[in-house]
Every structure is written in C-alpha cells, then in structure tokens.
Amino acid sequence: MNPESAPxxxxxxxxxxxxxxxxxxxxxxxxxxLRGFVVDTAESxxxxxxxxAATRFDLVILDIALPGKAGIEWLQDLTAAGFAGEVxxxxxxxxxxxxxxxxxxxxxxxxxKPFRIDQILNSIHRSTxxxxxxxxxxxxxxxxxxxxxxxDGMIGASPAIxxxxxxLHRIAPTPSTVLIQGESGVGKEVVARALHQLSPxxxxxxxxxxxxxxxxxxxxxxxxxxxxxxxxxxxEARNGLFHxxxxxxxxxxxxxxxxxxxxxxxxRVLEERKVRPVGTEQEVPVDxxxxxxxxxxxxxxxxxxxxxxxxxxxLEVITLTVPPLRERAEDVPALAAAFMQQLAMQLxxxxxxxxxxxxxxxxxxxxxxxxxxxxxxxERSLLFGDFPLASLAGAVAPPPPASAAPLLxxxxxxxxxxxxxxxxxxxxxxxxxxxxxxxxxxERKCAEWxx
Numbered sequence: 001m002n003p004e005s006a007p008x009x010x011x012x013x014x015x016x017x018x019x020x021x022x023x024x025x026x027x028x029x030x031x032x033x034l035r036g037f038v039v040d041t042a043e044s045x046x047x048x049x050x051x052x053a054a055t056r057f058d059l060v061i062l063d064i065a066l067p068g069k070a071g072i073e074w075l076q077d078l079t080a081a082g083f084a085g086e087v088x089x090x091x092x093x094x095x096x097x098x099x100x101x102x103x104x105x106x107x108x109x110x111x112x113k114p115f116r117i118d119q120i121l122n123s124i125h126r127s128t129x130x131x132x133x134x135x136x137x138x139x140x141x142x143x144x145x146x147x148x149x150x151x152d153g154m155i156g157a158s159p160a161i162x163x164x165x166x167x168l169h170r171i172a173p174t175p176s177t178v179l180i181q182g183e184s185g186v187g188k189e190v191v192a193r194a195l196h197q198l199s200p201x202x203x204x205x206x207x208x209x210x211x212x213x214x215x216x217x218x219x220x221x222x223x224x225x226x227x228x229x230x231x232x233x234x235x236e237a238r239n240g241l242f243h244x245x246x247x248x249x250x251x252x253x254x255x256x257x258x259x260x261x262x263x264x265x266x267x268r269v270l271e272e273r274k275v276r277p278v279g280t281e282q283e284v285p286v287d288x289x290x291x292x293x294x295x296x297x298x299x300x301x302x303x304x305x306x307x308x309x310x311x312x313x314x315l316e317v318i319t320l321t322v323p324p325l326r327e328r329a330e331d332v333p334a335l336a337a338a339f340m341q342q343l344a345m346q347l348x349x350x351x352x353x354x355x356x357x358x359x360x361x362x363x364x365x366x367x368x369x370x371x372x373x374x375x376x377x378x379e380r381s382l383l384f385g386d387f388p389l390a391s392l393a394g395a396v397a398p399p400p401p402a403s404a405a406p407l408l409x410x411x412x413x414x415x416x417x418x419x420x421x422x423x424x425x426x427x428x429x430x431x432x433x434x435x436x437x438x439x440x441x442x443e444r445k446c447a448e449w450x451x
Contacts (some may be wrong), residue, residue, distance in 0.1 A: 013128065013150035014038040014055070018048040018071070019063040019090070024113075028061060031117045043067075047076035052078075057085050058131075058328055059124060064091035064098070072098075072105050078107035086127040151326050154187070154194055156331030157422040160323040164191070171318055172198030177270065179255075179315045180293040182322035185372030188293040189253060191322055195291060196249040204248030207241050212257035220262055221278050224269075230279025242275045243420070245288045255315065258308060263308045270314050290315075325367040325374065333359040334419035335371060339378040349382050358387050359415075365392045 015037050017028045025041040032039045040055070042048040045066055054061075060078075064071035075087055089102045092113040100111045108127040111119055154161060155166075171178065172195050180188045189208060196206045210376045214222050221230070225240030240249060252258070258266065269275050270290060274283040292315050299309035325332065336354055344351040354362075367373050417431070424430040428446070432439040 012123075013058045014040075015059045015061060015124075016048060016051060016055075016057040017041045017061045018043075018045065018066070019061075020044065020066050021063070024063070024090075026343055028120070031120075035121065041141075045069040045071065059085055059127060060087045060286045061120070062087055062089050064089055064102070065093065072102055075102070075105045075107060086131055088120070088123050088127060089310040094408060126127065126419070143152065154190060155335050156328060157334070157419055158328035158331045160328045164320065167320060168194055168198060171195070173200060175289055176317045177289070177315055178291050178318045178320060180291065180320045180322065181298075182293075182295060183324050183370055184295045185370035186322040186324055187371045188295075188322055189251065190371075191320060192249070192251040192253075192291045192293065196251075196289075199249070199289070201282055201289060205245050206249050208247035208251040208253060209241055210253045216259045216262075219259070220265065222261075222264070224275045224277050226278035227280045230277070234279070238278075240275065240277065242269065242286045242288055243284070246286050247288075247318060249289045252290065252292045254294060255292040256294040256298060260306070260308065263311045267308065267311045267314055270311075325370045329363045330415055330419065332362045332365075332367070332374065333415065334422065336362055336378055337373055337420050339375045340382070343375075343379050343382055347379075347382055350403055352385070352387065356388070361387075361389050363415075395406075413447075414449060417442070418449075418451065421451070 005167075013036075014026075015032055017025050017032075019025050019028075019040060020043050022043070025043070029039045029041055040051060040057070042051055046068055048062075050061070051057075058176065062071045062075060069077075071089060071091075075089070078087065086108040087106065088109045088111065089107045090111045090113055091098070099110045102442070109123040109124060154165060168191070178189050178192075178195060182188050192208070193206060196202060209222065211219065220240070221238050221240065221444070222241060223233075224239055224242055226234050228234060230238045252266075265276075269286070272283075273287065274285050276283045298307055298312050298316075302309045302312050325335075333354065336359075340351045340354065343349075362377075363375070369376070377388075377391075421431045428442050429439055432442045
C-alpha cells in the first residue's frame with residue numbers, strides 16, 4: 001500500500017499531535033489533513049490528556065521533550081491506563097537508551113527530527129497494520145478459547161441451554177450423524193461447532209455449507225468435487241467440500257433445501273463413506289462426520305414427497321432441538337453483553353452499558369428472529385450510540401404496579417449480573433468489565449446475594 005494515499009472506502013483515521021513547538025504542530029496538522037486524516041493538536045501532555053478524555057484517537061504523535069510531564073512518562077501513563085491507540089514518539093535529541101526506553105514504554109515507533117513527511121506516513125501505516133493484526137489475532141484467540149470452553153460458544157444459563165449442553169457432551173465423542181432442528185436464527189451452527197469442538201475431531205477441519213445458498217446445478221460439484229471437463233466451464237479438476245472436511249466435520253445447513261436428485265447421492269455417501277466426483281466413476285473414501293440442520297419440519301417434507309424418507313431416517317440418528325430465544329428469556333442479557341463486547345471491538349466503538357432497565361426491555365421482547373435478531377439489535381445500538389428501544393415497544397409487557405417496580409428492577413439486575421458471571425466462568429474481573437462496573441461494586445452485589 002502506498003503510504004501517501006489510502007483507499008477511498010477506508011475510514012478516516014484520527015490523529016492527536018502533541019508537541020510544544022507550534023511550527024511542528026502546524027506542519028503535521030496540514031500535511032496529515034491533506035492526506036485524509038482527522039487531526040487535532042496539543043502543546044503539552046496535560047492538554048493531550050484532556051483531549052484524549054473527550055475524543056477517541058487512533059494514533060498519537062508525541063514529542064518526548066515537553067514542558068511539564070515528559071513524553072515518555074506520559075506514554076507510560078497511557079499504557080498503564082489501557083490506551084488502545086498507537087503512539088509514535090518524535091524528538092530532536094535522542095540516544096540509543098532513549099529509544100530503548102521509548103519502545104519499552106509502549107511506543108509503536110521512534111522518529112528523529114528533522115524528518116520527512118513520508119517517514120511519518122510510513123510509520124503510521126506500519127503502526128496501523130500492526131494494530132489491525134493484533135486485533136485480528138486477539139479475536140481469533142478469543143474465538144478459539146471460546147470454542148474450547150465448557151460452553152463452546154453457547155452462552156446462557158437457562159434450563160433449556162443447560163439440558164442442551166448435557167446432551168452435547170454426551171453425544172459429541174461419538175461419530176453419529178446428528179440432525180439439528182430449530183427456528184431460523186436460533187444458533188444451529190453454534191451447536192454444530194460445539195459438537196465439533198467437543199469431539200475427537202476438534203483439531204481437524206470444520207466445514208460449513210448452506211445448502212440453500214448454492215444453486216441446484218452447482219451444489220453436487222461443491223459437495224463432491226468434479227474432474228476436468230465434467231461440465232461446461234469445468235476447465236480444471238476441483239475437490240469438493242467432503243474432501244476438505246476429511247478427518248473432521250461437515251455441517252450441512254438448511255438440509256431441507258437439498259434437491260431430491262442429490263439426496264440419494266448424499267444417502268449413499270453416508271452409508272458407504274465414499275464420494276464420487278462429478279464426471280468420473282472413481283470413488284474416493286472419506287472420513288467425515290456429517291451434521292445437518294434445518295428449520296423445516298422434515299417429517300412433513302417427507303409426507304409431501306419433498307424429502308427422501310430413507311435419508312431422513314439416516315440423518316435422524318440423533319436429533320437436537322435448539323430452543324427459540326423467547327423460551328429462554330433469562331439468557332438474553334448474557335447474549336447481549338457478549339455481542340456488545342464482540343461487536344464493539346470489531347466496529348472500533350466503545351461498548352454501551354446494558355442497564356437493568358434495558359435488560360428488562362430486552363427480556364420482554366419475543367425476538368421472532370431469535371439470536372440473529374438480538375445480535376443485529378446490538379449492532380444497531382452500537383452504531384447509533386444508544387438502544388433503539390422504541391423498536392421493541394410493541395413487544396414490551398405492560399409495566400408492573402408502581403409498588404412492585406423496585407422489586408422487579410432488583411431481580412432483573414440480579415439475573416443480568418449472574419448471567420454475565422456465568423458467561424465469564426465466575427471471573428469477577430472480566431464480568432465487571434463486561435458490566436461496566438468496578439470489581440468492588442460487583443463483589444458487594446454478590447455478597448448481598450450470598451453468591
């Protein structure tokens with residue numbers, strides 16, 4: 001990427017320049033603004049701290065020699081306070097020890113004055129790229145850690161989810177085919193991934209395919225692969241998803257949408273554990289556990305001759321039903337808190353505090369779109385900077401009598417806090433962060449409830 005320019009679609013980056021020399025502030029402010037950055041300036045660490053408290057900045061360009069608090073000292077304070085942006089230090093007077101101290105304090109880069117603007121732009125580009133990679137690595141580690149946890153990505157402490165977890169732990173170690181049923185948006189793929197992570201195949205591939213998203217003409221090739229010249233446009237051989245899932249798990253979402261002609265081929269694969277790529281008679285052995293999911297009533301589909309009866313019984317070795325969100329309202333606050341943290345990091349926005357009042361409104365809504373609808377609601381809230389509760393107004397139950405309101409609010413608060421604690425595996429420090437309160441406050445609440 002050319003550091004002189006950025007793609008037109010890239011979001012503007014905000015930069016705070018902290019330098020006691022007005023000429024340097026003006027130079028960097030003009031040069032960076034011309035290249036699409038949003039720039040503000042400060043002449044001291046104290047003024048810079050005030051601006052950071054009021055505005056979110058992606059990057060700070062900081063002079064070491066400042067009146068009052070020195071640049072490295074302030075950088076140490078920023079690092080200790082958990083400043084999420086990058087800091088580039090600049091100075092006209094430096095030796096090797098100063099550079100080492102700067103990097104140890106958390107600086108992303110160290111540049112000597114006088115410098116050319118392309119040096120600053122290259123440093124910004126490197127710092128931005130490093131921050132992006134660090135964020136992606138963090139999300140991946142979080143995802144992997146979550147998939148290896150006791151809940152395996154399934155958030156909630158309701159009896160319905162507890163029962164589902166028990167069944168998952170019992171059947172996951174087996175090679176049996178599993179049919180996962182449930183309304184659209186309930187999280188059937190989350191259950192499938194949990195089955196994979198709890199199985200002996202956890203270190204092998206998990207391959208998911210939405211049968212409804214691929215045309216009937218292409219899905220056979222997608223699943224089983226094809227040889228060169230098998231059909232018009234097949235200019236080279238290609239492996240299918242069964243091949244890529246070898247040793248692991250293949251998740252067939254929306255299995256009810258699979259064309260009838262292909263259902264017989266899938267049945268043969270399940271029975272013989274061999275696939276035949278399109279355009280050849282040669283069969284290739286595969287070792288794949290198949291999980292299937294549907295929001296349709298497959299028994300009704302069989303009765304209507306839209307789904308093969310023999311395939312249905314082959315898939316229905318074990319059937320799991322994921323409950324809709326309206327049947328486990330007590331899980332809504334924990335799910336909302338988890339989505340809030342995940343999406344805030346992805347969008348680069350500060351998370352919103354989910355108050356007990358908001359939790360009560362969320363729990364009262366029936367969520368016809370289930371977990372997917374809740375996630376979209378949280379994302380919309382982050383983008384607007386507030387919860388659009390008016391969109392839920394029609395689903396909120398009538399308010400209780402005034403005398404009962406304090407008791408209801410306290411109970412909602414207790415449920416919310418305990419749900420978040422459960423999500424964090426009892427880690428009060430992490431739970432306090434998600435709740436937006438101090439650990440001391442959380443411990444006081446838990447003591448009141450003898451938790």
